[in-house]
Amino acid sequence: MKNLEKNKWYSGREKLFVAVDCVIFGFDKGVLKLLVFKREVEPLKGGWSLIGSFIRPEEDADGAAKRVLKEITGLDHIYMEELKTYSHVDRDPGARCISISQYALIKIEEYNKELVKQNGAFWFAVDNLPDLVLDHNKMVIDALEYLQHKVQFFPIGFELLSNSFTLPQLQSLYEEIFQKKLDSRNFRKKILSLDLLEKTAAKDKSSSKKGAYLYKFDLKKYNRLQENGFNFLMLKK
DSSP, X not given: OHHHHHHHHHTTOOOOEEEEEEEEEEEETTEEEEEEEEOOSXXXXXXXXXXXXXXXXXXXXXXXXXXXXXXHHOOOSOEEEEEEEEOOTTSXXXXXXXXXXXXXXXXXXXXXXXXXXXTTEEEEEGGGOOOBSTTHHHHHHHHHHHHHHHTTTSOGGGGGSOSSBOHHHHHHHHHHHHTSOOOHHHHXXXXXXXXXXXXXXXXXXXXXXXXXXXXXXXXXHHHHHHHTTOOOOOOOO
16 A cells, blocks of 8 residues: 555656766876766767766665766775765756766776776866866866865875875875965974874985885874874864
8 A cells, every 4th residue: 555655656756867976086296186078978968077977776876976986997995975966957958967976086096097098088187177068167166175174184185195105295185185385394294293194114216316205194093093082183274
C-alpha cells in the first residue's frame, strides 16, 4: 500500500537532470592550476568547461564525482569535498538541470597524462582561465574562496604538494591559493612553529647550488595532535 501511494505521488511529476561538476586543482612549478576541457555536447559544444557528468541512477553525488575523476585523471583516493548546489532555473539552456559542484586537490605529478590528453583536458593557471560555459566561472570562484578558508584551519594544502618539498615551495603554494605575496620570514616562523614538518637530509638544488632542504608533512603526528584538540591555524587570508 505504501509503495502504491509513493508511486502515485511521483507519477506525472516533471523530471529534472542532476549533474556533478568537478573543480580540479593542481599545483605545478609554483602555479595553482585548474583542469578544464572542451565541452563535447550541445548546447555550448566546444566551449571551455569544468569536467562533469550526469549522476547515474545507481550513484550518489560523491560516487559520480569519483567516477569522473577516475575517468579523467586515472587517480583514486583524491582529496575531494562537496562544495555547493547550483539550481538557478535558467543555468543550463539545454534542460532543467541542477549541478552539485565538487572540488578536488591532486598531486599534479601523479595523474595519468595520457588519459587527460585523450579526454581533451588542459591545465590553466587559476588567474588566467578561459571563459567557462554556464555558471562554471562562479563555481571556480566559490571553490577558490572555500579553499582559501579551509587551508587556514586544515593542512589540506599538502594534498597539492609532492611528498617532499622545500619551504619556498610551500610558501609559493599558499601565495597561489591566497593570490597574494606573503612575508618569507613570518611564513617560515609560523609553519615551523606548528612542529608538523619533518626535515630530511636531502636538498633540492634546482634553483641554487647551495640548495634548500626538503621537508615532509608528518600526517601521523597531526592526527595524534588533532585527537587531543590541536588547533591548526596556518595563516589568515
